Amino acid sequence: MKTINLSEVRDKIKDLVQEANFELQDDVLQVIKDMQAKEESPAALSVFDQMLENADIAREDRLGLCQDTGLAVFFVEVGEDVDLNKDDGLGSLREAIEEGTRLGYEEGYLRKSVVEDPIRRKNTGDNTPAFIHWELVPGDVFKLTFIAKGGGAENMSQVRMFAPAAGQQGIEDFVVEVAEVGGSNPCPPIVVGVGVGGNFDFAALLAKKSLLRRPLGSHNADPFYADMEKRLLERINNLGIGPQGMGGRCTALAVHVESHPCHIASMPAAVNIQCHSHRVLSFEL
Numbered sequence: 001m002k003t004i005n006l007s008e009v010r011d012k013i014k015d016l017v018q019e020a021n022f023e024l025q026d027d028v029l030q031v032i033k034d035m036q037a038k039e040e041s042p043a044a045l046s047v048f049d050q051m052l053e054n055a056d057i058a059r060e061d062r063l064g065l066c067q068d069t070g071l072a073v074f075f076v077e078v079g080e081d082v083d084l085n086k087d088d089g090l091g092s093l094r095e096a097i098e099e100g101t102r103l104g105y106e107e108g109y110l111r112k113s114v115v116e117d118p119i120r121r122k123n124t125g126d127n128t129p130a131f132i133h134w135e136l137v138p139g140d141v142f143k144l145t146f147i148a149k150g151g152g153a154e155n156m157s158q159v160r161m162f163a164p165a166a167g168q169q170g171i172e173d174f175v176v177e178v179a180e181v182g183g184s185n186p187c188p189p190i191v192v193g194v195g196v197g198g199n200f201d202f203a204a205l206l207a208k209k210s211l212l213r214r215p216l217g218s219h220n221a222d223p224f225y226a227d228m229e230k231r232l233l234e235r236i237n238n239l240g241i242g243p244q245g246m247g248g249r250c251t252a253l254a255v256h257v258e259s260h261p262c263h264i265a266s267m268p269a270a271v272n273i274q275c276h277s278h279r280v281l282s283f284e285l
């Protein structure tokens with residue numbers, strides 16, 4: 001058995017949400033630089049320069065990379081052999097995550113972007129509740145991954161239920177259509193997370209997970225899906241939307257596809273769009 005103190009989880013999250021919002025990680029910076037090297041349009045090159053300068057300023061001055069500091073979304077893997085110690089007055093792992101989020105957004109002067117009711121729109125004032133996805137896994141693993149999910153990119157995401165006859169072509173056309181309809185709204189160059197299979201809700205979760213399961217720009221271990229990712233990236237970049245919609249060769253930084261078994265009568269597909277401000281960070285205890 002491994003014992004983990006909830007106070008440690010809370011404190012780690014307080015730092016994690018700030019770090020993710022202040023600092024683009026190396027994989028993201030590298031893909032942005034690689035894409036910039038392929039651009040020719042002066043307007044697109046200038047947008048890339050501004051993105052990189054913005055990243056430098058945010059890191060050095062400890063400022064949010066974007067005014068939209070996002071919903072705080074967490075994926076938590078907890079091993080069956082982990083014992084959670086309820087110290088420092090914390091009654092549950094959920095409470096530790098909520099408290100860490102609250103403290104981190106407050107301390108980092110990060111914008112509070114959550115309303116308590118979708119129609120009546122009163123801000124909760126502390127960027128909670130956090131959006132937490134749990135996974136019970138074997139062993140004594142404790143891994144938590146945070147993604148700051150801005151509204152502009154999330155709004156351009158879609159789920160569609162296909163009949164199996166739509167085939168691979170139907171799925172690929174759908175992914176490109178979602179990127180095209182999004183246009184400049186999700187602050188391109190975007191990261192395109194695709195979930196294929198499962199059911200209605202599972203496909204959406206898979207699409208979100210695909211954004212953070214592996215380093216940006218790496219490919220699916222299955223060559224079939226790796227090829228799909230490469231083809232989709234090329235098609236989306238040929239749309240010509242370009243960085244911040246200014247036109248150019250780079251509309252997407254990466255396409256990540258994840259798949260899952262599904263019903264014989266269904267072929268669900270979801271596309272979760274993330275902006276160039278791809279703020280993902282993990283820790284393990």
Ligand code: SF4
Pocket residue numbers: 066067068069070149150151152153185186187275276277
């Ligand atoms: S989509 Fe991303 S870059 Fe654009 S405003 Fe939202 S968080 Fe910021």
